[in-house]
Each structure stands twice: as C-alpha cells, then as structure tokens.
Amino acid sequence: MGAGHAHKLYRHGHSPVHDLPPHCKLAAVLGFVVVVVSTPREAVWAFALYGVLLAGVAAVARIPAGFLLKRLVIEVPFVAFALLMPFVVPGEQTELLGVSVSVPGLWGAWNVLAKGTLGVAASVLLASTTELRSLLLGLQRLRLPPLLVQIASFMIRYGDVITDELRRMSVARRSRGFEAGGVRHWGVLAKTAGALFIRSYERGERVHLAMVSRGYTGTMPVIDEVTASRTQWAHAAALPVLALAVCLLGWTV
C-alpha cells in the first residue's frame, strides 16, 4: 500500500507477516484472542505456549522484543487492577511472602494478567505490522459496518487538519498575550473548544458538499479490493490453529 499513513505503533518493514493481507491478520488475531480467553486459567503451561507462539510471530515479522515490550505499557491499568485482586477478593486465604492473600483472588489476577497480556501483545503485533489504512481496508473487507469504516477513515484524514487548526488558534491566542494558567483562563479555553467545534462542523459541511459534487450518495465506493489467496489464509491461520490445539490440550489434560 506504499507509504501511506504511518502511526506510532506501526513499524515499517518487509516480512512475511507485513505482507499478509490485513483482513487475514485481523481474523487471525481475533481467533487467537478468542482461543486464549477460553483457555482454563489453571492450565498455566498453555499460556506459556501461547507466549512462545507470539514470540515466533514476532521473530518472523522481525519485530525486536524491546519494541514490543515498550508498546505493552498500554496494559499498565490492567496490571494495577490485577494486583489489587488478591487483596480484595473474598475467599480462602493463603500466605504469600508473609502477607495473607485470597486464593480465588490470586487466580483471578493471574487470569486477567495472562489473558490480557497475550491479547494486548497479539494486537500490538498486528498494529506494528499493518498500516492504519490497510487495517481499515481489512475491516471493510471483514464486513464491518461501512459507516464505521468511513468515520474511521475521516478521523485519519482530518485528525491532522483539526490539530493544525487547534495549533493555529493557540498561536493566535498567544500572539495576543494569552497564556493559559489556572482556573481563571478556563473560560477562554472553553470558547476555543466551541470555536473549534464550529469550524470542524462547517468544514464537515463543505467536505460533504465536495463529496456530493463527485457523486457521493451515502456509500463509499470500494477502491482497493483487498484479496487473499488460499496460501495467505493458511499462513495467517497458523497462529489461531496452533493456539486452538494448545487450548484443547489445556481442557483435556
């Protein structure tokens, strides 16, 4: 898809994973997450195997571990939540490093941490090997409601335009001697937000006019038909299928 939109998660490169069609990757990640979530939490070894699978994908995609780990920090709120569980969940108590914690709480924390981490890691892998624009095409291909895809496309296109507008307004404010500081100035900032809304709204109207002028009647034409060959699907399926095997073992063992 050429040098389209690069977002902060995306890591430019060429690898078998980068080259897979976006909808295959989306489906694979979704399948993987579903499998992980439905694994019994007692099968600790299964989660270790999932981790190994993801590490394998990262290796094929040539994503360095450091890059991946840094992006896992999105997960921090979950971790905090998980760490609380052993202390607040009622139930049988046990001693851990001299502190009394609840057993169901410990299992709950493990459950959230393991599944959360794996899910986030899989998504980060997806995001670092797929451009935002292709992700949208993939979603469109997977029959996500077209309106949602349209809204997301416009967010990409006009995100920068609107931040730019905001920046210009801020420059204009500061050129006239205004420095935001403290509650006294919140009124001014609120008015800025209002003006930004009106500007964006009016821009929306003008954009709509331009779209209608080029024949828009409510549906976006499909310009880039993303297609996947049987082999590409098979490659993408490797991850969720292996994970499913692990999961089934986890239930039977």
Place this chain on the structure above:
Amino acid sequence: MNLPTAPVPSLEVSGLAYAYPDGHQALFGVDLTVARGERVALLGPNGAGKTTLVLHLNGILDAGAGSVRVAGLPVEKRNLAEIRRRVGIVFQDPDDQLFMPTVREDVAFGPATAGLRGPELEERVVTALRRVGMEEYAARPPHHLSFGQRRRVAVATVLAMEPEILVLDEPSSNLDPASRRELADILRSLDVTVLMVTHDLPYALELCPRAVILSDGVIAADDRTQDLLCDDELMRGHRLELPFGFDPRSVSVPRP
C-alpha cells in the same frame, strides 16, 4: 455563432433566479451560455452571487426559477448522478475537496462512485494525476502536500471524472507565482470547457478569451476579457479593480 453543425453548448443557464432559505435573494435571472471547449472567466465583486451560481451548475442548489442545462441535459433531480459526472467543480479550499486518506484514493473516488473498477479505474487515476504532474504523489496522504500541490490534486480529482465542463472557484488564490503559472499551464493544456470564478483579473485575461461580469445577481457584461478590463467605467461600476501598475491594453493576449 449558431452554425447548423454547432455542437450542443456545454452550459446553458437561462433566467436563473434563486433566494436563500433565509429570504436573501442572490440571483435575479442569470443568462449564460458557454460553448464546448470555451474558457470563460466569471468576474464580480464579493457577494455578487458567483458561488451561488456555481452551486446551481451541479444541482447542489435548486433553481428557484429558470433552468440550467449541461450539454443539453437539464439539471433536475432524476439526472443528478449524470450531471455530477459531467460538471467538475474545484472548490476554493483543497482541504475540503480532498477527503480520502491518500491522493490515489481521492482521485479514484469520483470514477469509482460512477461504477468504474479495476484496471480501468487505475488508468483514469494515473492519467488524471499525470495531467497535473502529480503521479509520484499517488500514495501520499493529501494533508502532507503543499498548498499548490493540493490544489493540483484537487483539479485531478475532477479531471478523473472526464467532465464536460470544469468549474473552478478562485483557482489562483493562495498560490505562489510559480504555482499560479503552473496551474495556468495545466488549464491551458486541457481540452475541456472551463468556467473560472476569479478575482485575479490578470489571470482571467491570461487564460480566458471571454469573460462575464456578475453583479448584484445578474450578468452585467459579457465580452472579450480584454475589452471588459479596458472599460474603466464598467469596471468601476462593478467594484472591479486591476492590480497596481497592470495595464490590460499593454498585454497581447494569445488568440484562441
């Protein structure tokens, strides 16, 4: 003018009147005919109704009275899809016009809406981008281009629809002199009918052999551009002013 073999004019506006919903009447019976292949400048002071007229040409605004025909086809609700394919409007702000994530997709939008797909669509996109000299930028997002480049892509988005008539609202505004000249070269190289709304009188003289003055919602004059610009009384009467030091008499305009 009306030879028996003359093709249908690209644009025929007759008796067009329009009042905005708030009651403000902007057009009072506009008559304008533009022959196929002609380049006409639409001049007039701020608030004269130029943009209002343009919005009638592809049926965005509905005529209060009178009619508009594009290549013989009346602008009516049931013809709108075809009309919008035939009339390519380039709006003043390219950021309003370029709404897709990449230049390529933006140029493809119009023809794809009209039902084109596959290699045929690709061909249209490439041709349109080549005509404005922007084919290397196909994969770039529009907001990472300079203003002049965005204006050129905006022209390409419309060219890709192979319109009968190209309508440009203030095409030279905000362009540096080189971009302004490059755009003129592009417009001159095109083989389409052009209606160009502009306040840039030298630009009108350079590009359009014929000009009309819209003033207070009516066509006040319709003549060779050079003759109009040389008529001091007419110009003053409609708040049109030439830039300092510019003498339209001293310019020799290329005859079409």
